[in-house]
Amino acid sequence: MFSERVQSRVAQREATRLRVLSSAERLFREQGFGSSTIRQIATDAGVSTGTVMSVGDKDALLVAIFDTWIAAVHHGREAEQGRGGVTPLSPGAAAEAVLDLVEPFISYFALDLELSREYAAVIVRGTHESEIFQTLAGALIAELEALLSRTSLTATGAAGGARTLYFAYLGILMTVGYGALDQRGAVAQFREVIHFVVDREGTQR
Template sequence: MVTEHVHSRTDRRLHTEEKIISAAADLFLELGYKTTTVRGIAKRAEVSVGRVMAAGDKDVLLVRCYDLWIGQLQSGTHVLPTRTRTQSGAAASARAGAAPPARTGARPTATSAVQNHLLEIFLPFLEFFAGHEDLSRDYAAALMRVVGKPQVFEMLAADLQDKLSSSLVSIGISTAYAQASASALYDSYLGILFRWAASDMGLDEATEALSHSIAFHTQLRRPV
């Protein structure tokens, strides 16, 4: 009986936290980080201000929202807006930069196919950042202030690196080197996002920078 009561209370707490994160996510996207208030989140979630603060301050809530969005992007459950012409052009130019263009009538090499696949894995994250640049800059700053280990550096990082590693192994790179390259690509991706957050870099430049990193890690032959 006591165990059932504890489980019930835990379930209610988790449900309330989900409502808070959902409300915070909606408001951050609608209003931005600076305009969103804890009181506004509490009102949207229909809970007390104290309950919101128990889940975390604005920095913590923003980081948790990005964990949620990144997880959805990785699983393919987050629906991105239709790519703009500029974004589509950036993706196309990046793909062209990631691998030499094939001769007319020639079949693309396995390496170039994997380069394109790796870039496509990263593009949703870059496009999300581009679609919410101000909020993403606030997120980068919040990561520096929040104490703890956001999922983006743990479970979400491991899942994404597994995808990258599998693609690298598929072109003949040994498992050990593929895992090391996947980790380096992930770090490159994070570094590009932080650089983007601290400068006037745009989607085209960020995509091109990541393409160069992908090209390096896929063109360099590894001993098996």
């Protein structure tokens, strides 16, 4: 009984957190990050300002919005793990598969450049931690390494290539966030990096 009550409270807190993030994202996108206030978010979510602040200040809310969406993409892929995971990939097929992994994130950042720019600014300031450098980094690197391991790259080459692609991905996301690169340009730039990695197969045996 006690365990059920604890689980119920945990579930309620998570539901409240998600409701706050949903309201914050809607307001940020509709009226702008700078124009949105904690009080407005609280009213929209039907909670107190204290409850909103327990989730985080505006910067923390913005980081959580991006991190939650990115995490959802990774979790959605978990069900796909193991499907076709051993089929060898040519360099061209590997490049397209890698691009398919990363393109949703580029598209998300390009969806609202103003909000993405605010997110990038928060990250650069270093005042709020983002899972994009922690758990989410591990998830993406693992996905990239699994794909590269299906090419002719050695295990060491696949691991190094995955890290190279991950850091290129971060740089491109931040560049998109600052509006210096549009979605099409970002995809083209990342494609070049992918080919730099996978086309080295012949030298990694």
